[in-house]
Amino acid sequence: MSRRGWSAQERGGLSPFNSGLGDGRGGVPEVTDEDYSYITSEDLERSSHYSRSGGGGGPALVIDDDDILLIKHKGVTYPEHFPAFSIGDGKLLVGDVRERVQMIMKLSDRSTRKIRLLYKGRQLKNDLDPICEFNVKNNSEILVVLPEPSDDDSSSESSEEVVVVGREAESRPKKQKKKKSKGKKSKSRGGSPRESNLEIPSGGGPIDKLNTISSHFTTKLLPLCVQFTASPPTDPKKREDEHRKLSETIMQQVxxxxxxxxxNGEEEARARRKELVRTVQDVLNRLDSQVNS
Structure with a gap:
């Protein structure tokens, strides 16, 4: 017996070099018209329909759509793709989103550690948490707040940078800034929400600071929100733009x-902050309903 297989005799005498096919004299086999099958246009059409309908021996190729997160920063939206079902399955972590933000915005490692990721008012803090734990879904919007180089400066300068106050406005005295904002109110729908800045006093306890934030929200931002929900712009683009400005300002300033x-472990302060967050979140939900309706 050969090492590579069976001998010709054991296989019934059939060998590729000694075939019994043909005229029996080892010549070329005779080929006739009956040995051919012809394909008609009808056969081609049937085959095309067969492959489109997904029938046959193999499963049809199905390409799943990617999961998408709309990462927003200063009015710019970045639609970022992630593996299909990674959000709902709990595989996409907060840290993954943070790394993607670093990549698309070309941030240093230090700046990346300081960025804040927000979804409907909730901050996504722990990098090991799946984002689905914050009710983030496919096509959800994630707001990104980046630290500015002036974060170590005074609190007023830092807050001005966060809300993207223009350089011209920063260089003017405060009195002139107030006059300009009053003039703008007569030309627009109650003025821009970013014109009003929030300064939290460094002294005082947590309750005092919370009350300052609450007063700023109630007197400066809430009236603009009420006006928007009562009479939103009819133009879809203007409505979306104004909704974005209000939402981002509330998230940043409140x-x-x-x-x-x-x-500092004060139960009263924790309860007060929780109450304020819930109130602000309700206002944001009403703003969202005007855009989504």
Missing amino acids: LLKLDEVET
Whole structure:
């Protein structure tokens, strides 16, 4: 017996070099028309329909749509793709989103550690948490707040940078800034929500700081929200733009400031902050309903 297989005799005498096919004299086999099958246009059409309908021996190729997060920063939206079902399955972590923000915005490692990720007023803090724990879904919007180089400066300068106050406005005296904002109110729908800045006093306890934030929200931002929900712009683009400005300003000037207040373990301060967050979140939900309706 050969090492590579069976001998010709054991296989019934059939060998590729000694075939019994043909005329029996080892010549070329005779080929006739009956040995061919012809494909008609009808066969081609049937085959095309067969492959489109997904029938046959193999499963049809199905390409799953990616999960998408709309990462927003200063009015710019970045639609970022992630593996399909990674959000709902709990595989996409807060740290993954943070790394993606670093990549698309070309941030240093230090700046990346300081960025704040917000979803509907809630801050996504722990990098090991799946984002689905914050009710983030496919096509959800994630707001990104980046630290500015002036974060170590005074609190008023820092807050001006966060809300993107223009350089011209920063260089003018405060009295002139107030006059300009009054003039703008007569030309627009109650003025821009970013014109009003929030300064939290460095002294005082947590309750005092929370009350300052609450007063700023109630007197400066809430009237603009009420006006928007009562009479939103009819133009879809203007409506979306105004909704974005209001939402981002509330998150930056109210929700983030509430998060920065140290309650020092005071139960009253914790309850007060929780109440304010819930109130602000209700207002944001009403703003969202005007855009989504």
